[in-house]
Each structure stands twice: as structure tokens, then as C-alpha cells.
Amino acid sequence: MNIDRESVIQTQMELSNLIGCPGHEEEVTDYILMKLEKLNVDKAWIDPLGNVLAIKEGNDPNGLRILLDGHVDEVGFMISHIDDNGFITVTPLGGIDKRIILGSLIQFQSINGERIIGVFGTSPPHITRPDEREKVPETSDMFVDIGCDSYGEVLEKGLDIGSVGTFYVESVQLNDNRILGKAFDDRTACNVILHVLERLRNEEISNTILVNFAVQEEVGARGAAVGAYSLDPNIGLAIENTIASDVPGVSPQKTITKLGQGPAVTAADRSLIVPKKILARIKQAAEMDEIKWQYKKPTYGGTDAGRISLTKSGVPSGVVSIPCRYIHSTAGILHVDDILDTIKLVSNFCKI
Numbered sequence: 300m301n302i303d304r305e306s307v308i309q310t311q312m313e314l315s316n317l318i319g320c321p322g323h324e325e326e327v328t329d330y331i332l333m334k335l336e337k338l339n340v341d342k343a344w345i346d347p348l349g350n351v352l353a354i355k356e357g358n359d360p361n362g363l364r365i366l367l368d369g370h371v372d373e374v375g376f377m378i379s380h381i382d383d384n385g386f387i388t389v390t391p392l393g394g395i396d397k398r399i400i401l402g403s404l405i406q407f408q409s410i411n412g413e414r415i416i417g418v419f420g421t422s423p424p425h426i427t428r429p430d431e432r433e434k435v436p437e438t439s440d441m442f443v444d445i446g447c448d449s450y451g452e453v454l455e456k457g458l459d460i461g462s463v464g465t466f467y468v469e470s471v472q473l474n475d476n477r478i479l480g481k482a483f484d485d486r487t488a489c490n491v492i493l494h495v496l497e498r499l500r501n502e503e504i505s506n507t508i509l510v511n512f513a514v515q516e517e518v519g520a521r522g523a524a525v526g527a528y529s530l531d532p533n534i535g536l537a538i539e540n541t542i543a544s545d546v547p548g549v550s551p552q553k554t555i556t557k558l559g560q561g562p563a564v565t566a567a568d569r570s571l572i573v574p575k576k577i578l579a580r581i582k583q584a585a586e587m588d589e590i591k592w593q594y595k596k597p598t599y600g601g602t603d604a605g606r607i608s609l610t611k612s613g614v615p616s617g618v619v620s621i622p623c624r625y626i627h628s629t630a631g632i633l634h635v636d637d638i639l640d641t642i643k644l645v646s647n648f649c650k651i
Contacts (some may be wrong), residue, residue, distance in 0.1 A: 300498050302639050304406065308472060310490045311335075315470040315480035318408050320375035320463040321392045321518045324349055326408075327371040331489060331512050338496040340510075350526040351512035354484055359505035365649055366509045366532035366614070367495065368603045369488025369539075370516030373481070374627050375465035376405065376438075377630035378458060385447030387417065388450065391438055392463065393517030398435050398626045405443055407464035409457030417445035466629040476559070476635050483631040485516065487621045487638060488538035494642045495649065504650050508530065512560055516603055520570075521604035527610040532579060534615050536648060537604035540631075541595055541620035555599060556622040558634040561591035562641040563617035567598050570605025577617035590640050595620055619644060 319327035328351045335353055337345040343353040351371070357363075374393035381387050389405075400419050407415040421441045447453045470480030489512055499508065511526030527535065545557040556563040564581055566573055585592045595618075604616040621641050624632045 307638055312470040314486035314489055315482050318465055319372050320465055321372045321515045323463045324371045326516045330389055339500045348522055348525045349514040350522045352526055353510040355508040357505050358503050362505035364507045364509055366530055366535040367492050368511045368513055368537045369492050370485045370513040372514055372517050374517050375463055378460055378462045381450050381453050382452055385449050385453050385464045389441040395627055403629050404467035405464045406467040407458055407462055411457050414635040415445055415456050417443040420594050455543045464518050468630045478633050479630050481630055483623045483633055484540035484626040487540045491538050491641050495645050498646045508649050509646055513603055520603050520606040523606040527607040527642055532614055535607040537618045539602050539620040540623045540626055543622035543624045556595055558622050560593045562644050563593050563595040563620040563622055565595045568601050570601030571608055573617045574615045577615050584644050587647045588643050590644050
């Protein structure tokens with residue numbers, strides 16, 4: 300079955316534009332549940348933590364139970380203080396490089412679901428010492444200005460302590476092959492899994508496909524642990540967005556992945572050493588359609604697969620990632636062909 304390239308691009312952009320900070324992922328999970336209604340899964344539901352879980356039953360009772368995991372949350376911010384003049388202090392949710400925060404735009408989610416736009420600021424350079432201007436301020440020393448003059452005005456906009464927000468940017472297709480947008484980590488995986496289910500919708504396969512669109516990955520892979528426990532898989536595959544560092548100033552040995560070179564396969568990271576049989580299965584899945592792929596190197600970071608692998612008596616797990624430049628920042632850049640090839644690889648992984 301051919302993959303609808305335009306559908307992949309459109310879904311990527313729609314998912315990117317949603318807000319889903321850790322613990323506040325409802326915009327994304329509602330969208331995914333709507334999509335699942337058309338994909339012939341046998342069961343789909345939201346668990347008590349907020350994960351969207353789904354099951355597509357295989358036709359062989361002795362087939363494998365294969366878990367596909369992609370997280371729905373994105374890095375963002377939570378309001379920790381509002382002063383009497385309406386200026387807001389935030390704390391990061393997930394790993395964000397403080398160098399890219401100052402001067403960027405933020406969009407908060409109000410209690411009514413509206414988006415409240417603001418800008419990160421700090422003391423003007425005109426009144427600071429030269430040595431102070433050479434330093435990147437801590438996030439706690441910055442403030443967000445949403446145009447209010449008092450705490451009361453902020454409350455009237457539907458924001459208070461505990462409200463969340465993320466970078467403000469609309470996704471855009473730069474050319475035939477590249478898309479720019481926020482939250483590609485890990486909405487790209489959500490896109491991949493939805494299109495894998497689309498490809499398998501009318502196919503009879505022996506394996507049962509279990510899916511976890513997991514919450515709260517950016518703050519400790521919490522949804523992955525809960526979802527994997529409920530779904531009880533035999534093997535697992537986390538689909539991720541990973542760092543494409545094919546940019547000026549990065550040496551070949553430190554180039555983790557490159558755009559346009561296909562899905563990136565993890566041999567090990569800080570949370571997981573991928574079992575040989577899972578690596579072999581991933582490579583076999585790529586060979587079935589002569590899919591171009593690359594290794595993710597070196598062993599930076601961790602993913603939901605680390606938590607999945609430790610579930611119950613253990614779940615052999617692997618990771619396949621889509622390269623993305625500038626993840627965990629205001630906007631990233633993806634190559635469309637990398638997404639398409641990941642959809643093919645993961646579909647084949649499910650059918651072996």
C-alpha cells in the first residue's frame with residue numbers, strides 16, 4: 300500500500316500546531332482519538348494517566364504482542380509566579396536550552412482553552428553592566444509579558460499558577476521535502492504510528508499491535524511505564540524524534556544523525572541496550588523494502604523504550620527515530636522522506 304505523502308505532511312503540521320505540555324496533553328489526545336476512529340482498531344481508550352491506548356488484534360493467537368510507543372507531550376513551561384504588575388515567571392517542563400528562550404514568543408493555554416501570547420523578557424541591556432550582558436540569564440530570572448498590568452488582569456485571561464504554555468510558532472512547509480514547526484519531538488512519532496495503522500487497516504497480520512500514545516515523557520517517561528504495564532507486550536518499539544546535528548561546526552564523529560538519510564536505529568542509549576534480536580528485526584524490516592536507514596550515534600539521551608523494557612518481567616525493546624534539527628527549541632526542521640521511510644520500516648516490523 301502506497302503512503303499518501305500529502306496526508307503525512309498535513310497530519311504532521313496539524314499535530315505540530317497543537318499544545319500538549321506534560322500533564323496537559325488533552326488537545327493532542329483528543330485529536331488522536333478522532334483519528335483512531337477511522338483506522339479499524341479493535342479498541343481505543345484513554346487510561347487514568349491520560350495515555351491513548353489502542354489494540355489491533357492479530358489473526359494468530361500465538362502471534363506476538365508488539366507495542367508501538369510514541370509520546371504526545373512536548374517541552375514547555377508552567378507558571379510559577381505572577382507579580383502585582385502582571386509579569387509572569389515560569390519554570391521549564393522538560394529539557395530546554397536557556398540560550399534560546401530570551402526574546403522568544405510563548406503561548407499559554409487558558410482555563411477556557413484560549414491561547415494567550417506573550418514574550419520572554421529580562422532587564423534591558425541599556426541598564427545592565429557589560430559582564431551581565433555576556434551571561435545567559437536563568438529562566439527564573441526572566442519574565443513573560445502578556446500585556447497585563449496586574450495579577451487580576453492575568454486571572455481574567457484565564458491564567459494562574461500552574462497554567463502551562465509552549466513556544467509560539469506555526470508549522471510551515473519550507474519546500475517539497477522539509478517542514479518547520481514546533482513539538483516534532485514527538486508528534487512525528489504520533490504521525491508515524493497513525494499512518495502505520497492506516498497501512499495495516501485492511502491487512503490480516505498474525506501479530507497483535509498494541510499502541511501507546513504516551514503522556515509525560517519529557518518529565519520522566521511516566522506514561523510509557525503505565526501504558527506498557529496495561530498492554531502487556533512481548534516486544535516493544537519506541538518511535539522517537541532525535542537530534543540531527545548535520546549543521547556547521549559539528550565534526551563527523553559527533554554527528555548523531557543526518558536529515559534525509561532515513562530512520563535512525565539505536566543500538567544503545569543512556570536508558571537502554573537494545574537486544575540483538577530486536578536490532579535484527581529492525582534491520583530485517585528495512586531490508587524488506589530496501590529502506591535507507593542510519594545508526595543514531597553516539598549514545599546520547601534516553602527514550603520511552605528504557606521504561607518499557609523494565610515492565611513486569613521485562614520487554615525486549617528497540618528505538619527507531621526520525622532525525623530533526625533543533626529539537627527542544629522554538630522550531631525544528633524535518634525531512635519528509637525520513638518520515639515516509641520510518642512508516643514503511645515500522646509497518647514491516649509489525650508484520651514479520
